[in-house]
Amino acid sequence: xxxxxxxxxxxxxxxxxxxxxxxxxxxxxxxxxxxxxxxxxxxxxxxxxxxxxxxxxxxxxxxxxxxxxxxxxxxxxxxxxxxxxxxxxxxxxxxxxxxxxxxxxxxxxxxxxxxxxxxxxxxxxxxxxxxxxxxxxxxxxxxxxxxxxxxxxxxxxxxxxxxxxxxxxxxxxxxxxxxxxxxxxxxxxxxxxxxxxxxxxxxxxxxxxxxxxx
Numbered sequence: 001x002x003x004x005x006x007x008x009x010x011x012x013x014x015x016x017x018x019x020x021x022x023x024x025x026x027x028x029x030x031x032x033x034x035x036x037x038x039x040x041x042x043x044x045x046x047x048x049x050x051x052x053x054x055x056x057x058x059x060x061x062x063x064x065x066x067x068x069x070x071x072x073x074x075x076x077x078x079x080x081x082x083x084x085x086x087x088x089x090x091x092x093x094x095x096x097x098x099x100x101x102x103x104x105x106x107x108x109x110x111x112x113x114x115x116x117x118x119x120x121x122x123x124x125x126x127x128x129x130x131x132x133x134x135x136x137x138x139x140x141x142x143x144x145x146x147x148x149x150x151x152x153x154x155x156x157x158x159x160x161x162x163x164x165x166x167x168x169x170x171x172x173x174x175x176x177x178x179x180x181x182x183x184x185x186x187x188x189x190x191x192x193x194x195x196x197x198x199x200x201x202x203x204x205x206x207x208x209x210x211x212x213x214x
Contacts (some may be wrong), residue, residue: 002042004095004139006169007031010043012056012075022062024075027125029056031083040100042084045139045181046070046145047100057151064080070102071143071179077186080170083142083171097186104130105179106142109156109170120161122147123170124180131155133184133192145169 008127010028026043035041035050035058042048048060067073075081087093111125124142134140138149145165151152151158166172173181 001087002047002084002098002100002144003091004084004094004141004144005086006084006145008083009168009170010081010083012077012081015075015077018061020064021165022067023051023059024062024072024083025036025052025059026083027055027057027082028083031085032056032058034085039096040086042082042086042098042144044071044081045098045100045141045183046072046102068173069105071105071181074179079119080173082169084144096141098141098144098146099186100144101183102181103133103184104156104182106130106182108174108176108178108180110176111161111166111174114160118163120163120166121150122159122161124157124159124182126155126157126182128155130184131157132184135188138188139185141176141181143170143180 008028008030010026012024013027016023031041031142032053035053037053039050040047041050043060044064050058050060052059062072103154106127107125110126114123134149134152136149136152140147140149140157147159149157149206150160160170179194
């Protein structure tokens, strides 16, 4: 489990075809020191397994499903990626609950500086599978970054970005039209499932009453 607080920006130095999978090598001085083979690591919001750990780098295998259904489909050697190690049991929640399971890929509309401010507006077009879980002032993970929804207009989501976030993540390397990994708030998914179950049980109750002659 992660919290959406980026610890380091890594650089993809190599992409290799490895059977049906692709293996990426990521240069990362800090997080590589703490990794052991088999450890989980969030790479731009995708939970991957660290392999071939060396001083200043690690590898990870991407199955075709991961490659096709995440923003990894756009990466090239030299691309910047956001890195986060799993939250420790005695750690603090700096952001919100992030599993590293991408719900959908959005499209970057713009990253624009706010007039007379050092802050930025980040605008993303959401796919339906994520938009239905997104609410004003709710949490959303974009490229593995825990962010708060500032505005929601249909499928267009706007979040406010402070200078630190721009400087310490891969956001400033992205361009309009680029795909971005999105993970909706986990709590919203559980609420949806519970409401669907309650609705189904209510329908069953009505049918039972009809069958009993009420």
